[in-house]
Amino acid sequence: MIQFSDEKLKEVQRIIGFYPEGKQKSAVLPVLHLAQQEFGGWLSVATMDYVASLLQIEPIEVYEVATFFSMYNLKPVGKYMFEVCQTGPCMLNGSDNIIKYIGEKLGIKPGETSADGLFTLKTVECMAACGYAPMMQLGKHYREHLTKEKVDAIIDECRKNAELNN
Amino acid sequence: MGSKLLLDKVHIENIRSYDVYRREGGYRSVEKAIRSMNPVAVMEEVKKSGLRGRGGAGFPTGMKWSFLAKPEGVPRYLVCNADESEPGTFKDRYLMEFIPHLLIEGLIVSSYAIGSNRTYIYIRGEFKWIIDILEQAITEAKNNGWLGKNILGSGFDCEIYVHSGAGAYICGEETALLESLEGKRGNPRIKPPFPAVRGLWDCPTVVNNVETIAAVVPIINDGGDNYAKIGTGKSTGTKLISSCGNIKKPGVYEIEMSISVEEFIYSDEYCGGIANGRRLKACIPGGSSVPILPANLLLKTAKGDSRMMTYESLADGGFQSGSMMGSGGFIVLDEDQCVVRHTYTLARFYRHESCGQCSPCREGTGWMEKILLNIENGKGKMSDIDLLWDIQRKIEGNTICPLGDAAAWPVAAAIRHFRDEFEWHITNPDDAQRRNYGLANYAEPLKVVAV
Numbered sequence: 001m002i003q004f005s006d007e008k009l010k011e012v013q014r015i016i017g018f019y020p021e022g023k024q025k026s027a028v029l030p031v032l033h034l035a036q037q038e039f040g041g042w043l044s045v046a047t048m049d050y051v052a053s054l055l056q057i058e059p060i061e062v063y064e065v066a067t068f069f070s071m072y073n074l075k076p077v078g079k080y081m082f083e084v085c086q087t088g089p090c091m092l093n094g095s096d097n098i099i100k101y102i103g104e105k106l107g108i109k110p111g112e113t114s115a116d117g118l119f120t121l122k123t124v125e126c127m128a129a130c131g132y133a134p135m136m137q138l139g140k141h142y143r144e145h146l147t148k149e150k151v152d153a154i155i156d157e158c159r160k161n162a163e164l165n166n
Numbered sequence: 167m168g169s170k171l172l173l174d175k176v177h178i179e180n181i182r183s184y185d186v187y188r189r190e191g192g193y194r195s196v197e198k199a200i201r202s203m204n205p206v207a208v209m210e211e212v213k214k215s216g217l218r219g220r221g222g223a224g225f226p227t228g229m230k231w232s233f234l235a236k237p238e239g240v241p242r243y244l245v246c247n248a249d250e251s252e253p254g255t256f257k258d259r260y261l262m263e264f265i266p267h268l269l270i271e272g273l274i275v276s277s278y279a280i281g282s283n284r285t286y287i288y289i290r291g292e293f294k295w296i297i298d299i300l301e302q303a304i305t306e307a308k309n310n311g312w313l314g315k316n317i318l319g320s321g322f323d324c325e326i327y328v329h330s331g332a333g334a335y336i337c338g339e340e341t342a343l344l345e346s347l348e349g350k351r352g353n354p355r356i357k358p359p360f361p362a363v364r365g366l367w368d369c370p371t372v373v374n375n376v377e378t379i380a381a382v383v384p385i386i387n388d389g390g391d392n393y394a395k396i397g398t399g400k401s402t403g404t405k406l407i408s409s410c411g412n413i414k415k416p417g418v419y420e421i422e423m424s425i426s427v428e429e430f431i432y433s434d435e436y437c438g439g440i441a442n443g444r445r446l447k448a449c450i451p452g453g454s455s456v457p458i459l460p461a462n463l464l465l466k467t468a469k470g471d472s473r474m475m476t477y478e479s480l481a482d483g484g485f486q487s488g489s490m491m492g493s494g495g496f497i498v499l500d501e502d503q504c505v506v507r508h509t510y511t512l513a514r515f516y517r518h519e520s521c522g523q524c525s526p527c528r529e530g531t532g533w534m535e536k537i538l539l540n541i542e543n544g545k546g547k548m549s550d551i552d553l554l555w556d557i558q559r560k561i562e563g564n565t566i567c568p569l570g571d572a573a574a575w576p577v578a579a580a581i582r583h584f585r586d587e588f589e590w591h592i593t594n595p596d597d598a599q600r601r602n603y604g605l606a607n608y609a610e611p612l613k614v615v616a617v
């Protein structure tokens with residue numbers, strides 16, 4: 001059942017309050033972020049329909065937006081998503097090798113999820129971290145100045161966290 | 167050391183918190199503006215400062231504000247552009263992350279000048295932790311009476327809201343940003359009408375970059391005339407430059423717009439020279455959209471003058487031999503880098519970010535990406551170079567928004583200045599797989615200068 005908790009519903013109301021009366025459609029991006037976070041890291045059609053009903057807009061208005069922006073996942077993803085930047089400035093600092101290394105280590109290619117469902121590797125375009133390249137986003141934060149050793153440590157960290165949460 | 171107006175206090179411990187920021191003189195500009203100036207006087211001060219938009223286009227800020235339509239009974243909006251997605255650019259992030267109250271302070275003064283009672287910060291969605299930092303700063307400002315109803319007893323009401331984007335470079339373009347803020351796809355609008363007349367929800371709207379808004383604080387505190395004394399010509403004040411690529415000390419630097427490019431790259435106060443003892447090959451001085459320059463043209467204009475870090479000097483020589491200040495994203499390539507590969511990653515970026523409304527941009531960016539990848543992979547033909555040239559010519563100027571131009575220019579400049587490197591990839595496909603072309607004849611071997 002797709003349903004926000006009372007606390008999250010309050011958060012939705014707070015966001016809707018950012019916009020003038022009748023302009024609640026504006027809340028679609030932030031509410032989709034919230035939904036993706038709450039409902040398994042991706043947006044199913046049911047989730048998008050739920051967001052549409054909350055904002056009193058047509059489902060198609062939500063689909064239009066959800067398919068436009070790269071941060072929304074329209075397919076299930078792993079528990080930990082490595083979003084590695086591959087644009088020019090990161091490339092100058094070795095992002096190609098980092099992407100290759102992560103792929104080999106996890107046995108997946110960009111766009112794929114590991115068999116255990118833990119990791120997804122995604123290549124992304126410039127994240128405004130060019131001076132701290134190479135980098136990736138993991139959850140809420142950026143991991144910068146990546147090296148192979150750092151990647152190893154991050155993967156271990158994720159595995160440990162996953163065990164703790166099980 | 168040059169004067170710093172935005173980042174002078176950034177290293178003070180806990181400057182992110184309201185108490186420290188206030189103790190260090192924060193929010194004085196709000197007191198001054200609201201207590202002793204009317205909105206027109208604030209705008210006049212900004213005009214006098216000569217401040218130009220820091221988001222990329224460099225449009226005079228005071229003039230932009232003066233274009234704002236003011237029909238009776240219609241709200242006006244200020245929207246702060248914190249979408250920062252131009253490759254090479256990470257200055258707004260730095261400012262918001264480390265001294266968030268400076269942006270909030272600037273937004274309150276600017277909202278007062280414009281008459282915006284609801285002001286939005288449109289921030290790129292990936293900056294999740296910065297959204298929390300900004301919301302915290304807004305709450306603190308509000309708790310201390312700088313936001314909300316009847317600020318300082320003036321009768322002026324203002325709220326600031328943070329609106330998160332979701333991963334689309336195009337939403338940095340101001341009309342796409344407004345579409346997105348209205349909850350739609352980020353498709354740019356046809357201009358005119360300009361946002362100053364019909365912007366957010368069809369109301370008159372000013373869109374300004376984070377750094378532009380922050381610069382309003384010192385302008386009001388010290389006066390527009392004093393701000394204009396810093397810098398050179400029409401490049402007044404200071405500019406944040408985010409430097410990256412193959413330099414010793416990447417990072418965000420606040421410079422007076424009166425230093426030379428050479429000083430910026432080689433002096434220890436700034437980039438500290440090229441990393442790993444390599445030599446400078448090329449540089450994109452203003453974010454990925456502006457033309458790349460080989461080292462010799464970067465440091466000296468075609469006329470032989472020393473090139474300066476100003477809007478005018480970086481553009482000296484037009485697209486034949488110059489570039490642009492753009493967003494201040496300074497990308498440095500050393501002698502080991504491949505211009506073809508770098509240009510390919512940028513072409514891929516623009517293909518990925520095209521909103522798809524205009525055929526030349528939607529199709530052309532994809533073709534350029536494919537052709538560049540072929541050349542990079544040793545599968546190119548000599549005619550591909552002219553084909554690339556032809557495609558970029560057909561994109562430029564033929565699209566709704568400037569993303570088309572932004573995709574065309576990097577390819578054009580790479581071919582203009584580095585044609586021999588493209589040709590070498592095509593005539594030596596095996597070599598091109600194994601090694602890079604090197605410095606070739608692009609630059610004199612440059613000595614490291616002490617500045």
Ligand SMILES: Cc1cc2nc3c(=O)[nH]c(=O)nc-3n(C[C@H](O)[C@H](O)[C@H](O)COP(=O)(O)O)c2cc1C
Pocket residue numbers: 218219220221222223224225227230247248249250251252335336337338339340341373374375376378379567568569572
């Ligand atoms: C494709 C594209 C992307 C842009 N991205 C940004 C951006 O991330 N941040 C920004 O401030 N301006 C960006 N701009 C420029 C804005 O359209 C607009 O000119 C700017 O926000 C105005 O603010 P300013 O006058 O203070 O510079 C972009 C423009 C284009 C065409």
Ligand code: SF4
Pocket residue numbers: 336353354519520521522523524525527528565566567568569570
């Ligand atoms: S130029 Fe490209 S990004 Fe801009 S409106 Fe046209 S298709 Fe969209």
